[in-house]
Amino acid sequence: MRKSKPLAGALAMVLGMLFACTPAGGGDENPSDVVVALPADNPGDIALRSRLAKQFMKDNPDIDVKVQVIPSNGYNEKIFTTVAAGNPPDIFNSGDIIIPTIVSKNYALDLTKFIQEDDYDVSAFYPEVIEGLTFENKIVGLTDNWDTQVMYYNRDLFDKAGLDYPDGSWTWDDFKSAARTLTSGEGPKKIFGAVHGYWFAPVFDQIWANGGEIFSKDQTECLLDRPEAVEAVQSIADLAKEGVIPTEQQLEGQGPNQFLLAGRAAMAIDAGRWAAFELLDGNVDWAAAPIPKGTEGRANFFHLSMYAITRNSDSPDNAWQFLKYMVSPEAIKLAVEDMQGIPSRPSLATGPAFKNNDLVKQHDALEPFLESLPTAHKAPYVPNFEEYNNTIDGGLDPVWTREETAAEALPKICERVEEQIAENAK
Numbered sequence: 139m140r141k142s143k144p145l146a147g148a149l150a151m152v153l154g155m156l157f158a159c160t161p162a163g164g165g166d167e168n169p170s171d172v173v174v175a176l177p178a179d180n181p182g183d184i185a186l187r188s189r190l191a192k193q194f195m196k197d198n199p200d201i202d203v204k205v206q207v208i209p210s211n212g213y214n215e216k217i218f219t220t221v222a223a224g225n226p227p228d229i230f231n232s233g234d235i236i237i238p239t240i241v242s243k244n245y246a247l248d249l250t251k252f253i254q255e256d257d258y259d260v261s262a263f264y265p266e267v268i269e270g271l272t273f274e275n276k277i278v279g280l281t282d283n284w285d286t287q288v289m290y291y292n293r294d295l296f297d298k299a300g301l302d303y304p305d306g307s308w309t310w311d312d313f314k315s316a317a318r319t320l321t322s323g324e325g326p327k328k329i330f331g332a333v334h335g336y337w338f339a340p341v342f343d344q345i346w347a348n349g350g351e352i353f354s355k356d357q358t359e360c361l362l363d364r365p366e367a368v369e370a371v372q373s374i375a376d377l378a379k380e381g382v383i384p385t386e387q388q389l390e391g392q393g394p395n396q397f398l399l400a401g402r403a404a405m406a407i408d409a410g411r412w413a414a415f416e417l418l419d420g421n422v423d424w425a426a427a428p429i430p431k432g433t434e435g436r437a438n439f440f441h442l443s444m445y446a447i448t449r450n451s452d453s454p455d456n457a458w459q460f461l462k463y464m465v466s467p468e469a470i471k472l473a474v475e476d477m478q479g480i481p482s483r484p485s486l487a488t489g490p491a492f493k494n495n496d497l498v499k500q501h502d503a504l505e506p507f508l509e510s511l512p513t514a515h516k517a518p519y520v521p522n523f524e525e526y527n528n529t530i531d532g533g534l535d536p537v538w539t540r541e542e543t544a545a546e547a548l549p550k551i552c553e554r555v556e557e558q559i560a561e562n563a564k
Contacts (some may be wrong), residue, residue: 345437414478
């Protein structure tokens with residue numbers, strides 16, 4: 139997931155040193171060393187972890203922490219390969235839809251033993267965070283932040299239309315009604331009432347909120363062909379057909395945030411708190427609100443990026459010490475200004491340093507997330523979920539282009555996904 143904004147200054151030099159000096163695999167000959175693997179697509183987080191490593195080594199001179207930067211393309215596969223080969227990094231960063239595969243293939247060490255031996259206080263974190271990183275009674279990682287889907291909206295367009303701002307009481311019907319009212323104009327100057335993302339998170343949100351599920355509890359059956367899912371997917375497609383939201387084709391080359399920033403959309407259901415930092419680049423008076431409720435209440439995808447210890451780390455005890463430090467109050471305070479998610483510790487999320495920053499005060503970029511946390515859904519606990527998700531994503535394209543209805547496309551998607559599940563079970 140996303141953690142901190144890209145940092146300027148000497149970052150390029152830092153990255154160059156990291157790429158040049160850190161080996162591609164783990165398995166350092168010195169058992170006191172701790173190798174931390176990070177994807178290259180988040181330079182702000184790389185700079186932060188490097189800063190934390192420097193401070194940690196100052197306080198723990200007997201432990202040497204090395205930050206290893208791996209190209210983002212193929213990052214997870216690289217981690218998995220090094221674990222299988224027996225030369226992994228000691229700590230790695232991953233999350234969201236990859237976690238089920240990490241757990242099912244035993245790539246991460248169960249942290250329960252360390253937590254119990256240290257009497258480590260996991261109650262200092264949001265319980266949803268710990269639950270989100272717990273599988274089969276095993277805590278497989280820890281994190282310094284969390285994120286979830288919300289709705290962003292343009293205050294000026296609401297004011298112009300004489301509409302009240304959205305809040306936590308809104309339903310999907312309220313959203314559709316407001317979107318229709320806020321839609322105006324034609325062609326390049328058309329203002330859409332809303333933008334809705336077509337990737338898995340905002341689509342799953344609607345399915346869950348309508349009482350549907352993606353997979354059966356035993357992980358063998360695709361449930362996207364059930365009425366609740368069909369209705370939810372079709373409702374998104376119908377809004378595009380009506381012209382209230384842009385079609386997927388109209389979004390090509392510019393994401394939902396660009397529509398909001400350009401004043402061409404009044405609302406956007408697509409992203410989490412990381413999008414707020416993109417919206418800061420414009421001159422739009424925007425704010426955040428919870429995603430509207432469906433027939434079965436609100437639902438929103440839970441974005442969790444975890445730090446985990448590899449199952450065959452050469453230095454698990456020292457890795458645990460540094461992992462604890464990365465999610466400590468001291469470390470989180472160092473990142474709080476640039477953190478794109480919400481601090482994983484309530485004491486810091488609602489503390490003055492985070493609660494009173496400009497992003498929160500001016501754009502309401504905290505309370506909607508806290509209100510949404512109890513209804514957050516983590517990625518389906520299905521091994522190889524990323525593979526099935528690609529099938530789902532591609533199979534929905536004909537729905538978004540109006541070549542097929544949801545009732546026609548979703549059974550075919552489920553048939554293919556179940557074939558893949560069966561193939562992977564062999």
